[in-house]
Amino acid sequence: MITRTATARYEGMGKTGQGWISTQSGVLQQQRYGFNSRFEDGAGTNPEELIAAAHAGCFTMALSFALAGKGIEEGTLETTAKVKVDRDGEGFKVTRSDLSLTASVPGIADEDLRALAETAKVNCPISKVLNAEMTLDVTIGNP
Secondary structure (H helix, E strand, O other): OOOOOEEEEEEOOHHHOEEEEEEOOOOOOOEEEOHHHHHOOOOOEOHHHHHHHHHHHHHHHHHHHHHHHOOOOOOEEEEEEEEEEEEEOOEEEEEEEEEEEEEEOOOOOHHHHHHHHHHHHHHOHHHHHOOOEEEEEEEEOOO
C-alpha cells in the first residue's frame, strides 16, 4: 500500500478565513487558499483545481503505461482536466471532470489509441475515486 499526505490549515472562519495547503512532496508549501480563490478569481489555489491536476496527471500516466504495454516507446500526451462544481442542497459537489487529450503517438492506429484512452479514463485511480460524470475528448496530432 502507498500512502500520500497533504495538510490544510484554515485560520478564521467562512468567507473571511484564509488557509494554506502543503503536500508531503513539498510541491505545495503553504499554498494559500480561501473563499476568494475557490469561488471567485482570487489569488491562490483551491481543492477543485488540485483535483483537476490530479485527474489530468493520473489519466495521462495511465495512458502512457497502457501504450508502453503495447510496445509504444515514443510520443507525447497532453491532457487538460476541467472539474465542475455545482450546488448540492446546502453545499457543493464535484459533478464532472472533462478530460481533453492531445496525443502525438507514432506507431498506433487512431482507433486503438482512442480505445486505450477510454480504458485509462475509466481505470486510473483518480477516475475511480471521483463520483462524477466524466468525458474524454481526444485530438490526435501535435500537443
